[in-house]
Amino acid sequence: MEKRDKITEEITIPETLASEIERKIRNLPSLKEEIRFNLEKDTSEFLNIIMAGGISLGTSDIHIEPTEEDAKIRIRVDGVLQDVIVIKREIYNKTLSRIKLISGVKLNVENKPQDGRFSILYPGEKRSYSIEIRMSTLPSEYGETVVMRILDPRKLITLDKLGLRKDLEEIFKREIKRPNGMIIVTGPTGSGKTTTLYAFLKYIRNPGIKIITIEDPIEYHLDGISQTEVSPDKGYDFANGLRAIVRQDPDAILVGEIRDLETASIGLQAALTGHTVFSTLHTNDAAGAIPRLQALGEKPVNIAPGLNVIIAQRLIRRLCPRCKEEIEMSENLFNIIDSELKKISKDLHPAYFKGMTIYQTKGCKECSFTGYKGRLGVFEALVVDDEIEDFIFSNPSTSEIKKMAIEKGMITLKQDGFIKIIRGETDKEEIERVVGL
Numbered sequence: 001m002e003k004r005d006k007i008t009e010e011i012t013i014p015e016t017l018a019s020e021i022e023r024k025i026r027n028l029p030s031l032k033e034e035i036r037f038n039l040e041k042d043t044s045e046f047l048n049i050i051m052a053g054g055i056s057l058g059t060s061d062i063h064i065e066p067t068e069e070d071a072k073i074r075i076r077v078d079g080v081l082q083d084v085i086v087i088k089r090e091i092y093n094k095t096l097s098r099i100k101l102i103s104g105v106k107l108n109v110e111n112k113p114q115d116g117r118f119s120i121l122y123p124g125e126k127r128s129y130s131i132e133i134r135m136s137t138l139p140s141e142y143g144e145t146v147v148m149r150i151l152d153p154r155k156l157i158t159l160d161k162l163g164l165r166k167d168l169e170e171i172f173k174r175e176i177k178r179p180n181g182m183i184i185v186t187g188p189t190g191s192g193k194t195t196t197l198y199a200f201l202k203y204i205r206n207p208g209i210k211i212i213t214i215e216d217p218i219e220y221h222l223d224g225i226s227q228t229e230v231s232p233d234k235g236y237d238f239a240n241g242l243r244a245i246v247r248q249d250p251d252a253i254l255v256g257e258i259r260d261l262e263t264a265s266i267g268l269q270a271a272l273t274g275h276t277v278f279s280t281l282h283t284n285d286a287a288g289a290i291p292r293l294q295a296l297g298e299k300p301v302n303i304a305p306g307l308n309v310i311i312a313q314r315l316i317r318r319l320c321p322r323c324k325e326e327i328e329m330s331e332n333l334f335n336i337i338d339s340e341l342k343k344i345s346k347d348l349h350p351a352y353f354k355g356m357t358i359y360q361t362k363g364c365k366e367c368s369f370t371g372y373k374g375r376l377g378v379f380e381a382l383v384v385d386d387e388i389e390d391f392i393f394s395n396p397s398t399s400e401i402k403k404m405a406i407e408k409g410m411i412t413l414k415q416d417g418f419i420k421i422i423r424g425e426t427d428k429e430e431i432e433r434v435v436g437l
Helices: 015-024 028-037 043-056 089-103 166-176 193-204 238-248 261-272 289-296 300-306 331-341 386-392 398-407 413-422 428-434
Strands: 010-012 061-066 070-077 080-088 114-122 129-140 143-151 181-186 211-215 226-229 252-255 276-281 307-319 325-328 357-360 372-383
Touching (some): 015 028, 028 080, 043 089, 043 114, 043 143, 089 129, 089 143, 166 307, 181 193, 181 261, 193 211, 193 252, 193 307, 238 252, 238 261, 252 261, 261 276, 261 307, 276 289, 289 307, 289 398, 307 413, 331 413, 372 413, 372 428
Parallel strands (some): 181 276, 181 307
Antiparallel strands (some): 061 070, 114 129, 129 143, 307 372, 325 357
16 A cells, blocks of 8 residues: 655744743634734744644634735634734735745745645644644635645544434444444535544554555544555555555455545445445435435445445534523524424423523633634434335435434434534524524
């Protein structure tokens, strides 16, 4: 299997700077103030402050967007973009050149997109650790926009930290421990699919089994697991990489994404021949994965016996524990929730909560006055049992599959969101934003 390319450059964040940033920057206003105070510093130092500040706040992406006269810096925290500061064109130009230089892309190319990467050696409590940065440029009307994705290994969490209901956690633990079969996680970009899959791998990882991943790109590095990265320009894609992996005697395989028939076919064959296969697919819900595999050209005779469980997920923001406040559930909200949850187990029926308090956002320094701090997932899981396996042979539509799954007890994304409202973990506005009412 092909080795991943060496990252172009590694930036070291001095321990003194990291300590100072973590002491000073506790929220978005303090980050704005720190960047404003250091605007005239050397470009390398200025970029270090931006990166260290973003890491300190748990930022997933840093955006630099030029306008006609200046440029705007924004960060994505908990899935939502926040304005940070507007900088002069001169500072933007110097910062862009510095980013392109350390990312290993061409400095004099402005009229076409470029992708690069670098890493940051960031001091920790016991030892420094490496944070990989994926950089992308895109030509725009007034210059090149830059997005830097921060892949902080501290964000990797265990299965019990995903925000699962107890019944769903038990389903996941049972299914991922099965010795063969495919587990697919679906959802749009940024919905936490990779985090969930890595949590699965961490749960099953032990010295007695061999786990191999093929990804595009390798986002996080796990000890005790063999990881390989696709390189399409060199002819190393998911399909032929997966074909090579099955000859390496693995027990479990992670395929970053199913994009074509060949990858789907090899993955399902591996699942049918004694391997546990994890992968992702871009569909709106769990039921949509089966017609999607058929649309790629795969046959029901392979899909039905090869699938164990299909998971759909989204990420929602948690209410800030410091400033959330109790309110009484309105009659309108009760009716909305009741119409959905009355279809499922009585243990979760909102009649038990009528007249009880729920929570709403308020905003404080701790959450940068957004009312939210951190994220958790909402999930639905379609377990492919004998009845659904037989149903797949009839080429059912997405709606027909979903209807049967719900009849068999599947809790939908929306219902899981409503349960989290009742539990005081999020609010109606967040569920409406992410899942819809």
